[in-house]
Amino acid sequence: MKINRVCMIGGTGFVGHALARQLSGAGYACRIVSRHPHRHRDLKLLPGVELTEADVFNPQALRRQIEDCDAVVNLVGILNEAGETQSFRRVHVALVDSIVDAMRDTGVPRLLHMSAVNAHADKGSSEYLRTKGEGEDHAHHRGGGAVQTTSFRPSVIFGPGDSFFNRFATLLRSLPGPFPLACPETRFAPIYAGDVALAFQKGLEDPTTIGQRYDLCGPEAYTLRELVVYTARTLGMDKTVIGLSDRSSRLQARILGHLPGRPFTYDNYLSMQTDSLCRTNGLQALGITPTPIESIVPLYLSPEGDQRRRYRRLRSLAARADAGSAASSPARR
Numbered sequence: 194m195k196i197n198r199v200c201m202i203g204g205t206g207f208v209g210h211a212l213a214r215q216l217s218g219a220g221y222a223c224r225i226v227s228r229h230p231h232r233h234r235d236l237k238l239l240p241g242v243e244l245t246e247a248d249v250f251n252p253q254a255l256r257r258q259i260e261d262c263d264a265v266v267n268l269v270g271i272l273n274e275a276g277e278t279q280s281f282r283r284v285h286v287a288l289v290d291s292i293v294d295a296m297r298d299t300g301v302p303r304l305l306h307m308s309a310v311n312a313h314a315d316k317g318s319s320e321y322l323r324t325k326g327e328g329e330d331h332a333h334h335r336g337g338g339a340v341q342t343t344s345f346r347p348s349v350i351f352g353p354g355d356s357f358f359n360r361f362a363t364l365l366r367s368l369p370g371p372f373p374l375a376c377p378e379t380r381f382a383p384i385y386a387g388d389v390a391l392a393f394q395k396g397l398e399d400p401t402t403i404g405q406r407y408d409l410c411g412p413e414a415y416t417l418r419e420l421v422v423y424t425a426r427t428l429g430m431d432k433t434v435i436g437l438s439d440r441s442s443r444l445q446a447r448i449l450g451h452l453p454g455r456p457f458t459y460d461n462y463l464s465m466q467t468d469s470l471c472r473t474n475g476l477q478a479l480g481i482t483p484t485p486i487e488s489i490v491p492l493y494l495s496p497e498g499d500q501r502r503r504y505r506r507l508r509s510l511a512a513r514a515d516a517g518s519a520a521s522s523p524a525r526r
């Protein structure tokens with residue numbers, strides 16, 4: 194079946210932006226459903242992208258959003274719980290059930306579901322990973338034959354606007370002195386958001402991906418300590434990184450988990466008890482060459498990258514101001 198219109202749920206976040214750019218560029222019509230569309234008006238500038246407001250936990254509202262689509266992409270996920278409405282179980286499992294039920298009821302056949310590497314309903318080391326695993330299983334099995342699912346299980350994802358390198362960059366800049374790092378020896382294989390977006394597009398276009406669960410990793414594995422040292426170097430900072438012992442890492446999680454914004458929680462600590470690596474990298478099966486961090490991260494983290502971004506922003510502001518004054522100039526009236 195040819196897929197023309199895709200409904201994205203959770204499409205306003207970091208990965209959603211990368212995927213919307215990819216699918217828009219490839220000529221798909223995308224409907225992005227959000228609780229707060231006014232916060233993401235930039236997405237409406239992409240050709241073929243429509244931004245709508247709906248509570249996806251309301252079954253009728255969800256059905257209305259997806260019924261004229263050929264495929265649904267589910268990117269909704271949270272790293273930390275926040276009360277009953279933002280619990281892992283509600284967001285990672287109950288919502289998947291509602292999406293699959295709505296697809297079955299409306300006859301939308303194709304689901305691309307975002308999970309995470311190490312997600313497993315029983316063996317996940319944290320509640321985040323267990324609920325992600327359970328949701329992934331439901332995405333594959335709940336619809337019976339009526340919903341054809343592919344899931345993607347990435348390691349940490351990087352790119353402009355990510356919450357990994359950018360988060361460490363902010364912390365490195367704001368903390369004076371040596372940098373205390375929890376779980377320093379946990380290993381990650383960061384994957385570029387553009388490669389994740391390409392994997393989703395392949396999922397829409399290649400029927401052999403139906404039923405598959407793809408672990409997605411970048412080309413290299415690094416310890417967290419190596420990634421934080423790399424971040425500091427890219428920022429042009431000479432920073433000493435002090436790896437915390439397991440006991441101190443746990444203590445740090447207990448303390449930071451109570452701060453506003455919960456920068457590092459005990460559940461995050463538990464997730465990091467497992468290396469975030471792929472046994473088999475699904476990018477290879479999908480024919481995608483993974484992009485190394487060195488070719489992207491300096492573009493948005495380094496002082497030169499920052500300067501280039503500021504310059505581009507100024508240029509586009511100047512262009513908009515020019516267009517505005519031309520439109521209101523007497524010659525144009």
Ligand SMILES: NC(=O)c1ccc[n+]([C@@H]2O[C@H](COP(=O)([O-])OP(=O)(O)OC[C@H]3O[C@@H](n4cnc5c(N)ncnc54)[C@H](OP(=O)(O)O)[C@@H]3O)[C@@H](O)[C@H]2O)c1
Binds near residue numbers: 226227270279346
């Ligand atoms: N980023 C990574 O390194 C990484 C790694 C592995 C897996 N993943 C998975 O990839 C997916 C996307 O990650 P991301 O980094 O793009 O996350 P993000 O930037 O935080 O975006 C999360 C999205 O989920 C939506 N959302 C959250 N809670 C919701 C709720 N209660 N109801 C409706 N929508 C809700 C948000 O929509 P609103 O506009 O309505 O707020 C937003 O569009 C997640 O499933 C995540 O678990 C991410």
